[in-house]
Amino acid sequence: MTSTTVIDDFFAIVPAGGAGTRLWPLSRQGRPKFLHDLTGSGRSLLQATADRLTPVAGADGIVLVTGQRHVAACREQLPALADDAVLAEPLPRDSMAAIGLAAAVLEERHGDVVVGSFAADQVVSGQAAFEQAVREAVVAARAGFVVTIGIAASRPSVAFGYVRSGDPLGLDGAPTALHVRGFTEKPDAATAREYLASGEFRWNAGIFVARTSVLLGHLAEQRPALHAGLREIAAAWDTPARDEVMAAVWPGLEKIAIDHAVAEPVAATGGVAVVPGTFGWDDVGDFNSLAALLPSLDDAGDKVVGGVPGDVVRIETGGTVVVPGSGRVVALLGVDDLVVVDTPDALLVTTRARAQQVKSLVDAVRERGLDDLL
Amino acid sequence: MTSTTVIDDFFAIVPAGGAGTRLWPLSRQGRPKFLHDLTGSGRSLLQATADRLTPVAGADGIVLVTGQRHVAACREQLPALADDAVLAEPLPRDSMAAIGLAAAVLEERHGDVVVGSFAADQVVSGQAAFEQAVREAVVAARAGFVVTIGIAASRPSVAFGYVRSGDPLGLDGAPTALHVRGFTEKPDAATAREYLASGEFRWNAGIFVARTSVLLGHLAEQRPALHAGLREIAAAWDTPARDEVMAAVWPGLEKIAIDHAVAEPVAATGGVAVVPGTFGWDDVGDFNSLAALLPSLDDAGDKVVGGVPGDVVRIETGGTVVVPGSGRVVALLGVDDLVVVDTPDALLVTTRARAQQVKSLVDAVRERGLDDLL
Secondary structure, three states: OOOOOOOOOEEEEEEEOOOOHHHOOOOOOOOOHHHOOOOOOOOOHHHHHHHHHHHHHOHHHEEEEEEHHHHHHHHHHOOOOOHHHEEEEOOOOHHHHHHHHHHHHHHHHHOOOEEEEOOOOOEEEOHHHHHHHHHHHHHHHHOOOEEEEEEOOOOOOOOOOEEEEEEEOOEOOEOOOEEEEEEEOOOOHHHHHHHHHHOOEEEEEEEEEEEHHHHHHHHHHHOHHHHHHHHHHHHHHOOOOHHHHHHHHHHHOOOOOHHHHHHHHHHHOOOEEEEEEOOEEEOOOOHHHHHHHOOOOOOOOOEEOOOOHHHEEEEOOEOOEEEEOOOOEEEEEOOEOEEEEEOOOEEEEEEHHHHHHHHHHHHHHHHOOOHHHO | OOOOOOOOOEEEEEEEOOOOHHHOOOOOOOOOHHHOOOOOOOOOHHHHHHHHHHHHHOHHHEEEEEEHHHHHHHHHHOOOOOHHHEEEEOOOOHHHHHHHHHHHHHHHHHOOOEEEEOOOOOEEEOHHHHHHHHHHHHHHHHOOOEEEEEEOOOOOOOOOOEEEEEEEOOEOOEOOOEEEEEEEOOOOHHHHHHHHHHOOEEEEEEEEEEEHHHHHHHHHHHOHHHHHHHHHHHHHHOOOOHHHHHHHHHHHOOOOOHHHHHHHHHHHOOOEEEEEEOOEEEOOOOHHHHHHHOOOOOOOOOEEOOOOHHHEEEEOOEOOEEEEOOOOEEEEEOOEOEEEEEOOOEEEEEEHHHHHHHHHHHHHHHHOOOHHHO
16 A cells, blocks of 8 residues: 655754764764764755655745754755755753744645644664554544654663553554554653563654644644744744844744653653654764664774775774774774774764763863863 | 082993883874973973083083984983084984993093983983082992993882892992893793892883993993994094095994993903992883873872963763873763873774873874875
8 A cells, every 4th residue: 555656735844953972073063863874875964854754745845944054955955945945943941942933834824734843863774664653653643633753662771761652543544543542751661671572662763644633733732832933933934024023023932842742741641653664764873873874894893984994004903983984094912892982072982882971071072161162 | 428519531422212102193103202391390301301411510521322314303402512512313223332332422522431322202300419429420330330220119010121230339429320131022921020029120211331342342342333434433423524424434333322332341250340320210111101290180190291270171080091182172981990191183082001002103103104194
């Protein structure tokens, strides 16, 4: 029942934010994670996200929401984006404001359509399975649900939130869709193992599909002020008053994640569904998880991100992740499981085990007043 | 009996050679070890060597022997050197040719004087003790001996050759000078421990002091062809024929170390003496031995070579040696006992335990055809 056509009245919202601090010094405030080709595919995470969504939403069906400072870089990477397909945030207001603004603007332009949010900094493998999950999610969304796509948890990760599924929806065209019993925060290791054992829990990838009227209707109930502000901005968006209204309203909007604002409360009243995703997914949170996505150079298990392996000279090394990002030769002798990130103005040397703690190093760099390195 | 005056008719020969391959990528063929300030003293090893010798040999009593390609850099670092105080080697012919040429040229210029050879890439601490040892060595040299200064072995090193002492010379003015029973190659660990236990063995620092007539006389007996070649070059050195004679004779000279050519055979016939040195000495062979000469930044025992510690941001590191040589920030998280050498065109990451094996990495860089990095 797989279709290969673009889905009618469906729009993909791509929030492009997040500094990717744990990928410093590769990822910077001025050039964050989503602008980088981390997997050596030849496409940045943002470009790969657009490539992935075009078959289901169409080239004209993608709307990007990103910070003012990243608009130019995003347009450079996605030249096909229409002028009105990029919504610029003067300052970050978290995912509910970003996704809600795009939903409200799309409803102003196209009426009650189905929208889906797909973060710009995730890695997906298995295009057919991804498209199939989206198509089922849209069917469930048309039936009035807020629909998430739950990722098959391949390990008891404590880095992700989980979505807990219940009974099947039993919808034509969405055979695998299930009711959602609730969402959970990042669990501890023991809890995560229980989740895996139960078979009811999947990773929450932050993908939410819903009719704009449904999503914004829930928002109006849960967060009336935020909803009103977004509606006011959306009404002015395609008019000369946009900048004036944005300047007046946006800064005062509540900063809250879509999970807390809508997904969790609505799940509690049975309004959320989940389509199990059977595709490979990772949010590439740090250099160790990035390494897991990369092929090894040889049996020693070293990995090179970008650059050409010729940039790296290795003797008796193993499991080391190298990012040769300055054009210099990186010479390694007798080191195992290190992370070496070489950029023109900053060098990082740590271990794969410490990859999650790179954030603390970035804090130390900030405390040193080396802001131009952030 | 310590004198503070310059020693009459004494000249210091400073062979400035050796690529310092185990200090790559800091030390390069084009800018070798002796041109670097490794200890953060503000002076390069070459400059520190000249500073150390000036009180005993005088500013006019120092003669440098170095490769053609290093002459400009040496003169830049030692502007006080007279024009004729630098002897350039068109290509390396090992230490006997270098020291022998300087000795022969000095005898042409000044007659039978005392010369001493002091390598340009060694680190000495304890100026007064050094001068005292040199003054005793000169006294023994005037008595007709080839005199070496033996370094008190602080550990059973397998990286150095040793000199074995015998009975006292009993010379006025050289109260600590001893007969030399022989020289040894680098020993294995067990042998080195025996050497230390015996109290008869000291490190051979390659310091040799002798009258030119004595040194060249022994050379004439041991290596007549080499001696004849050096005499021929020396006779032409301060004449217009220098370049012509060098071009004709130098390339054909035997490549042999002064230890094998003179010190060892002459010791066998009782002609060598040793003055025990009580000063601190190291040849800074690799990054681990360099680290031993540097103060720690804190209790964690990290060391920074050159640069300013502000170039290095550390969290939970220990015993790591950092050479911040590119002006970039080096950020370290949770790594112990590493060696990180950051230069504008090459980065080295290895462990202190592997410091001696850096040579193999340089070989690998050469095999890659990256000759401009050597």
